[in-house]
Amino acid sequence: MGLRLQLVRDGEVLFELPLEMGEWDPGALRSEIEGLEEEIPRLRMVYDALSNETRMRMLCEMSQGLDRRFSDLMDELELNQKIVSEGLRRMMRSDLLERVETHPREVRYRPSPLGFASLLMCVAARRVIEEMERENGE
Numbered sequence: 001m002g003l004r005l006q007l008v009r010d011g012e013v014l015f016e017l018p019l020e021m022g023e024w025d026p027g028a029l030r031s032e033i034e035g036l037e038e039e040i041p042r043l044r045m046v047y048d049a050l051s052n053e054t055r056m057r058m059l060c061e062m063s064q065g066l067d068r069r070f071s072d073l074m075d076e077l078e079l080n081q082k083i084v085s086e087g088l089r090r091m092m093r094s095d096l097l098e099r100v101e102t103h104p105r106e107v108r109y110r111p112s113p114l115g116f117a118s119l120l121m122c123v124a125a126r127r128v129i130e131e132m133e134r135e136n137g138e
Helices: 026-038 040-050 053-062 070-077 081-093 113-135
Strands: 004-009 012-018 097-103 106-111
Touching (some): 026 040, 040 081, 040 113, 053 070, 070 081, 070 106, 106 113
Antiparallel strands (some): 004 012, 097 106
């Protein structure tokens, strides 16, 4: 049995994803790919938001456990106003961020549940790549 990813809730395996083609039932694989194709526009929005290094760094920064103000992101990541504004706008449009208004002049941003899960999927992808490279002796 090769590498697998699992989606588990309260100890129950909701979904198991074999990472080797030979371990898939052809019908099950076809069904999953068809489901993926139906969701391409939605997935593309998420991947588009995460495909930029600066936006990924912003999401990583906001995932450190604290809500971040616009100015915090500018200062901590040494970014200009236009880049932060565009990054926040794209991630908000993709439902990756939540805007939290604590006072009329105090706005903070934090990852939405989808944003945090999407970031962790990137962590999982990094680990999968490392493991596959290790298996292939790279």
